[in-house]
Amino acid sequence: MECTTCGPPGERPDRPHTFFSHEKTTCRQCGAEVLGRVVLRDGAVFRLSFCKDHGQSEEPVAPDADAWVKAFLARGRVPEGAAAGTAPHVFKQTTSTCPKCLALVDADVVIRDGRVYFHKTCAACGPSQALVSEDAAHYVGAYAFARAGTEPHAFQAEVKEGCPTDCGTCSDHEQHTCLPIIEVTDHCNLECPICIVNNQYSRHLHREALGLMLDRLIAAEGKCESVALSGGEPTSHPQILDLIDEASRPEIGRVVIITNGIRLGKDRAFAEALKARGAYVALQLDGFTADAHEKIRGRDLCKEKAAALAILKELEIPTQLIFVATRGANEAQLGQAVELLLSEDHIISLNFQPAAYTGLGGGSYAHDPLDRLTIPGVIRAVAEQSNGKLRGADFYPLPCSHPLCTSLTYLLRLDDGSFVPFARFVDFTRYTTLLRSSATLASSAEIHEAMEDVIHDVFANQDEIPRGPEILRALRRSIDVMFPPRPLDVKEAVRLGERQAKSIFIHHYMDKDDFDLERLRKCCHHYPQVDGRIMPACGFNMFHRGAAQGADTPLPSWGKKPWNADPHAGTPYLLEGGSLPPEDGKTRLRILG
Amino acid sequence: MTAAGMLEGRVALVTGGSRGLGRAVVRTLAREGAAVAFNYLKGEAEAEATLAELRGAGSQAWAFQASVLDRAALAAMVSAVEREAGTIDILVNNAGIGQVVPLALMEEEDWDRMMDTHVKGAFLATQAVLRGMVKVKRGRILNVSSLAGVKMMAAPVHYATAKAALKGFTEALAKEIGRYGITVNCIAPGVLEEGVSDHLPRERRDDYLRHCALRRMGTVAEVAEVAAFLVSDRNSFMNGATVVLDGGV
Numbered sequence: 001m002e003c004t005t006c007g008p009p010g011e012r013p014d015r016p017h018t019f020f021s022h023e024k025t026t027c028r029q030c031g032a033e034v035l036g037r038v039v040l041r042d043g044a045v046f047r048l049s050f051c052k053d054h055g056q057s058e059e060p061v062a063p064d065a066d067a068w069v070k071a072f073l074a075r076g077r078v079p080e081g082a083a084a085g086t087a088p089h090v091f092k093q094t095t096s097t098c099p100k101c102l103a104l105v106d107a108d109v110v111i112r113d114g115r116v117y118f119h120k121t122c123a124a125c126g127p128s129q130a131l132v133s134e135d136a137a138h139y140v141g142a143y144a145f146a147r148a149g150t151e152p153h154a155f156q157a158e159v160k161e162g163c164p165t166d167c168g169t170c171s172d173h174e175q176h177t178c179l180p181i182i183e184v185t186d187h188c189n190l191e192c193p194i195c196i197v198n199n200q201y202s203r204h205l206h207r208e209a210l211g212l213m214l215d216r217l218i219a220a221e222g223k224c225e226s227v228a229l230s231g232g233e234p235t236s237h238p239q240i241l242d243l244i245d246e247a248s249r250p251e252i253g254r255v256v257i258i259t260n261g262i263r264l265g266k267d268r269a270f271a272e273a274l275k276a277r278g279a280y281v282a283l284q285l286d287g288f289t290a291d292a293h294e295k296i297r298g299r300d301l302c303k304e305k306a307a308a309l310a311i312l313k314e315l316e317i318p319t320q321l322i323f324v325a326t327r328g329a330n331e332a333q334l335g336q337a338v339e340l341l342l343s344e345d346h347i348i349s350l351n352f353q354p355a356a357y358t359g360l361g362g363g364s365y366a367h368d369p370l371d372r373l374t375i376p377g378v379i380r381a382v383a384e385q386s387n388g389k390l391r392g393a394d395f396y397p398l399p400c401s402h403p404l405c406t407s408l409t410y411l412l413r414l415d416d417g418s419f420v421p422f423a424r425f426v427d428f429t430r431y432t433t434l435l436r437s438s439a440t441l442a443s444s445a446e447i448h449e450a451m452e453d454v455i456h457d458v459f460a461n462q463d464e465i466p467r468g469p470e471i472l473r474a475l476r477r478s479i480d481v482m483f484p485p486r487p488l489d490v491k492e493a494v495r496l497g498e499r500q501a502k503s504i505f506i507h508h509y510m511d512k513d514d515f516d517l518e519r520l521r522k523c524c525h526h527y528p529q530v531d532g533r534i535m536p537a538c539g540f541n542m543f544h545r546g547a548a549q550g551a552d553t554p555l556p557s558w559g560k561k562p563w564n565a566d567p568h569a570g571t572p573y574l575l576e577g578g579s580l581p582p583e584d585g586k587t588r589l590r591i592l593g
Numbered sequence: 594m595t596a597a598g599m600l601e602g603r604v605a606l607v608t609g610g611s612r613g614l615g616r617a618v619v620r621t622l623a624r625e626g627a628a629v630a631f632n633y634l635k636g637e638a639e640a641e642a643t644l645a646e647l648r649g650a651g652s653q654a655w656a657f658q659a660s661v662l663d664r665a666a667l668a669a670m671v672s673a674v675e676r677e678a679g680t681i682d683i684l685v686n687n688a689g690i691g692q693v694v695p696l697a698l699m700e701e702e703d704w705d706r707m708m709d710t711h712v713k714g715a716f717l718a719t720q721a722v723l724r725g726m727v728k729v730k731r732g733r734i735l736n737v738s739s740l741a742g743v744k745m746m747a748a749p750v751h752y753a754t755a756k757a758a759l760k761g762f763t764e765a766l767a768k769e770i771g772r773y774g775i776t777v778n779c780i781a782p783g784v785l786e787e788g789v790s791d792h793l794p795r796e797r798r799d800d801y802l803r804h805c806a807l808r809r810m811g812t813v814a815e816v817a818e819v820a821a822f823l824v825s826d827r828n829s830f831m832n833g834a835t836v837v838l839d840g841g842v
Contacts, residue, residue, distance in 0.1 A: 456773065460727035 011222050012176060017041035017048075018148040019174040020069070022094055022518030024106065027051035028059065035095065035162055037172070037521065040065040040146075050162050050172060069144070076140030078111050088112045088119075091140065095517035098122035099130070099369065102512060102548055102556070104164075111136045117370070118514065130369045130513035135376030139404065147399035147432060149175035149522060152220040156534050164520055164539040165558045175401065177534055178438075178524035180217055180224060181258070182210065184243055185232040190260055194296040194324055195361030196509065198547035199232050205530070207242045213528045218251045220534065223490050225438055226254040228282065235263040235270070244277050253442075253494035256320065258282040260297070265307025275315045278491075282320040282351075283308060285337065287330035295329040296355070296365075309340075316346045318498060325381075326355040327373050334378065335385025341502055342389070342411070342419055348440055349503040352378050356509035358541050364550030369513040375407050378506045394421035395506065396428040398435055402522040406507045408435065413500060414467070414474045422501070425458050425465050441497040443482045451479055474500075510538040512548050533560065599825045601626035604678045606671070608632055608661050608718050609688030611640035613788035614737065617813035618685050619643060619654075621821045628653035628678045632670060632688070634660055653678060661688045661714030667721040680725040683824045686715040686759070687737040691789030696750045704751045711755035715762060723770070732775035733824040736763050740783040740839045747797050752789075756781070760835050767833030776832040778823050783839030785811045806841030 017039035025036035025047055036049040038061060045061040045068045062068040076091045089111040096107035096118050103125075107118040109132070116133040133139035157170040169177075183197065184205040217224065227247050234240055234257050247255040257274065261283045264271050274281065283305075287293060290300035312319045323330075323337050334352065341350040354373040357365050373381075376392075383392045390409070397403035411419035422428070428435055433450040441447050455475050462468030478500040488496070507525075510516060515538065523536035535544060542548045544560045555561065605622045609615040610631025616639070623629045629652065633640045640656045647654035655674060659666035674681055690710050694703060715736055726732030741748035742756025760779055767777035784790045784801045790810070802808055816838055822828055823836065 452769070453772070456727050456770070460724045462724070 012153060013151050015149045015151055015174060017046070018146050019522055020045075020143070020146050021072075021092065022516075022521060023047070024093065024095070025049050027054055028057055029054040035517070037174070040069070048172075050159060052161050056159075073140060073144060076111065076136065076143075078114075078136065088117075091116070091136075094118075096120055096130075097512050097515040097542060097548075098125050099128050099512040100125040102542065102553070104517065107516075111140075118516075128369075128513075131372055132374065132514045132516070133376055133404075134374045134380075138376040138379075138407075142397040142403040142407075144429075145397040145399040145403040145432065145435075149400065149524075152176040153222060154220045156216075156220065156532055161558065163517060164536075164543055167539050167544065167560070168533055168535045169526065172521075173536065174522040175524040177217065177221055177224070177526040177528075178400065179226055179228060180221075180526055180528050180534070181228045181230050181537065182213060182247075182528055183231055184210065184229050184234050184240070185237040187236040188231060188233040188260075189236055189262055190233065190297060190299075191361070192297045193361045194326060194355055194359075194365055196356060196359035196541065197232065198360045198545050204237050204239070205243070207239060207246050209530050210243050210246050213530060214247060214249065214252070216532055217528055217534070218249070223251045224253065225442060225490070225494050226256050226280075227252050228256040228258050230258040233260055233262075235259050241270075241273050241277065244274070244279050248277060248279075251490060253490045254280045256280040256282050258284070258322070259308075260284045260301070260304075261308030261312075262301075262304045264311055265304050268311060271311045271315055271317070275317050280318045280320065281312060282322050283312065284324075285309075285321045285340075286324045286326070287333045288336050289330075289333065292330035292333060296324060296326050313344060313346055319344075319347045320349045320351060321347060322351045322353065324353045324355050325373050325378050327367065327371065329355075331373060331377075331381055332385070334381045335387070338382060338386045338390065338504065341504070345499065347502070348498045349505065351505045351507060352382070354378055354506070354508045356511045356538075356541075357513065358509070358511040358548045359545070360547045360551055362511070362550075363547050363553060374514075375404075375506045375508050379407060382504070389419070390421060390504075394423040395504075396423065396435055398505075399432045400436060401524045402519040404508075404516070405519055405523070406505055408503060408505045410434065410441065411502045411504070412471065412474050412478070413502070414470050415477065416470070419502065420467060420471060420474075422454075425468070425471050426454050427457070438494075438503075440494065440503060441478075441482070441501050443488055443493040443496050447497075448479070448483050451475065455479070510542065512542065515542055529560075535560075599625040599821060599827060600683070603627040603682045603824075604674065604680065605629045605683035605685065605824070606631070606674060606681050606718070606722060607685040607687055608714065609634075611636040611643055611656070614782070614785065614813040614816055615685075615687040616643050617817035618687060618820050619647070621814070621817040622683070622685075622824070623647045623650065623652035623654060625821050625825070627683065630655040630657065630670065630674045630678075630681075632657045632659045632661065632667075634658070634688075661718050662709055664717055664721070667717055671721045671725070675725060680729050681722045682726070682729075682731060683733045683735075684718060684722045685735045685737065685820060685824065686718055688714050688718075689737065689755075689789060691749075691752065691792035693749050693792050693794060694751075699751060707749075707751040707755050708758070712758045712762065715759060719766065723775075726775050727770070727773045730774045732770075732773070733828075734766070734775065734777040735820055735824050736760075736777070736779045737820075738763075738779045738781040738835060739789075740781050740837060740842065743781050743835060743837060744842070746842075747800060763835065764833045771832055776828075778828075778831055778833070779835040780816065780820055780823065781835050781837045781839075782811060782816045783837075783842055785813055785816065787813055801842070804842050805839065809840060811838060811840055 021038045023036050027034050034049045034051045036047045044063050045065050047059050047061050078089050091109045094107050098105050105120045105122045107120045110117045110119050116136050116139045118130045121127045155171045157166050159170045159172050186199045188199045293301040341347050379392050379395045394409045395407045398406035410422040431450050482496045520539045525537040527535045527540050546555045547553050605627040607619050610619040611633035619631050644656045657670045736759045738759040739756040741753040763779040
């Protein structure tokens with residue numbers, strides 16, 4: 001399936017197969033144990049494997065892909081009567097990590113009491129278990145959404161040792177970069193207990209370095225619907241506005257600043273400067289009470305968040321909300337976030353992220369790996385807290401990433417200002433094109449065709465679909481707005497759909513407990529690096545950032561720390577002085593600029 | 594399978610079916626086994642006669658006095674037929690009018706009436722039956738154009754324009770809804786012995802005959818035979834096409 005995120009169909013080639021699952025196998029030449037990718041191609045099933053001594057090989061698995069997938073899904077169906085208290089049912093195997101030493105270990109994917117767990121044994125550290133899904137039916141059913149990925153124009157790494165050592169991305173990676181996240185600073189004005197990165201207060205990215213990174217990214221991708229500038233806290237970067245200018249290129253649809261919002265709420269001129277540049281804001285908003293903020297952000301941020309929301313609303317800066325859903329901290333406030341999304345025109349999407357316990361804060365955040373929020377838990381909570389506006393059935397797995405990484409729903413705005421989830425009138429099992437890794441529906445040819453199909457379906461069944469005629473009117477309005485009779489540039493193509501539909505994503509980043517190499521294979525959220533690597537997010541967080549277990553996490557021998565290589569000697573990758581003097585605890589909270 | 598059963602089990606709607614080519618199409622579709630509904634605007638007596646004839650021959654048939662420009666009436670008609678016989682599988686957009694007037698004397702109302710009856714009428718009737726066709730993912734739509742819409746010939750400008758529009762309507766619609774297993778085709782008859790050619794001045798008929806290889810006008814029955822084939826399952830791969838029946842001009 002051609003990813004529609006960054007350009008019209010045909011610009012980048014599809015992968016020649018649909019990556020389906022991951023399994024261990026043996027090299028046919030030397031018998032060494034190697035990792036294999038099970039793929040669907042031309043109606044059959046194959047296993048692709050890589051041996052570092054003998055290279056790539058392929059072997060047939062089954063002649064009938066449909067029958068094989070059906071049998072695969074059937075293995076995950078546990079009889080309802082056996083839901084509670086029955087013996088664990090091993091659905092499949094994968095490769096995870098030992099939560100103690102981070103070594104890659106085999107994992108049984110076990111269904112027990114309607115949930116899914118990894119059962120792992122590390123030769124050095126012993127056995128461990130982790131909850132990976134609160135709903136086995138969701139977990140197993142997601143595999144039915146597997147779709148072929150898309151290849152970038154260029155890969156940044158060779159396949160030498162295998163996944164995840166070669167990151168990234170190498171030609172064995174199964175998806176291009178849907179969302180590049182560029183960490184422009186490792187400074188921050190918060191010390192979040194749930195922090196997923198590894199702020200060292202040492203570096204700000206130089207504009208020229210960002211320019212080179214974007215050059216490479218565009219060479220690899222052609223066009224990008226969004227580029228996110230992150231950190232650290234990107235608004236701490238003393239030249240953040242210059243960086244936004246640098247990223248504001250014709251090939252890039254949106255420049256998104258991922259921020260905690262503190263500076264926005266205090267610095268009106270800065271907010272106006274963002275508005276003037278057409279930047280988007282992804283606002284970290286994890287709750288609405290002091291207690292919730294204190295638990296996962298370290299202090300009460302109610303006033304700061306309110307101030308940020310106020311200025312974003314006043315200036316009508318297009319905003320995405322990011323809500324880290326954490327057991328015991330804020331899971332009762334998900335419905336409020338949905339209400340906020342639906343009530344404010346400038347808020348275009350809401351991204352729930354079930355907490356990933358990795359990074360300087362999150363890596364040591366106290367939690368029970370057997371009792372945590374996962375995607376089905378978030379869906380259930382959203383359904384319970386949204387006063388009937390959303391149901392569990394409104395959410396579907398995102399096919400372009402690994403379908404276990406993200407679930408989402410789009411909400412169509414009706415003419416009276418209310419919203420209807422697309423799933424109420426679209427059969428997403430047929431129209432997977434509409435399930436895409438994007439905050440909004442873009443004005444692409446592929447989306448146009450899918451919407452025409454949907455319109456005909458609703459037209460034919462409008463008597464059976466609740467609010468069918470209203471939905472038809474809204475779809476008519478949407479296609480009028482989104483597909484004007486003139487050529488659209490990248491920016492306009494992403495902007496036009498923003499007021500027609502909103503989205504709710506649930507994206508579960510991985511950590512040392514629930515890491516799944518199979519999911520990493522198809523990761524589409526990538527961290528571009530100054531040395532040219534484009535690192536799949538969870539692989540980077542787990543093996544290369546050096547904070548999967550909090551501070552001082554040992555790096556594997558093949559780990560590649562961020563910004564640790566400078567292939568272009570003389571290029572000022574970092575701001576003058578290479579690194580800024582470390583700030584003490586107080587100055588860390590200083591707002592720069 | 595015999596020719597008599599070509600449309601067995603199908604449900605058809607023919608617009609403008611009380612006389613001329615429309616009536617011939619209605620008769621032929623019924624003969625081929627289809628349950629047939631048709632509408633008419635003025636020819637009540639002819640409609641009654643046609644209906645009686647069809648029913649007398651054992652066909653399921655219905656007639657409705659309704660304008661193709663009356664969206665509500667069309668909806669009610671489709672609803673009534675579908676209640677009685679099931680989803681409409683076949684639509685023949687035949688309703689039309691003729692008027693011979695040079696452009697210099699043409700009133701705006703003349704133009705609008707011509708365009709409305711042929712083009713807007715086809716649009717509204719198609720939209721009325723399309724819901725059911727999309728739902729069952731099956732359907733045949735046949736638009737009745739004219740040689741005047743596909744070839745340069747002496748014909749009233751508004752008539753030729755409206756008939757040419759139906760060709761465009763056919764092609765765009767065929768592209769748009771082909772994915773649902775619905776085919777849309779067009780038939781373009783030359784001058785026939787009855788129907789709108791009743792309005793043609795004698796010199797134009799004579800001119801036609803001079804240029805026609807068969808040296809005669811066609812009959813509505815000849816066109817109806819082709820129409821019945823075009824909307825049948827035997828014609829399964831033709832889509833967006835315009836079939837010219839002109840005796841070789």
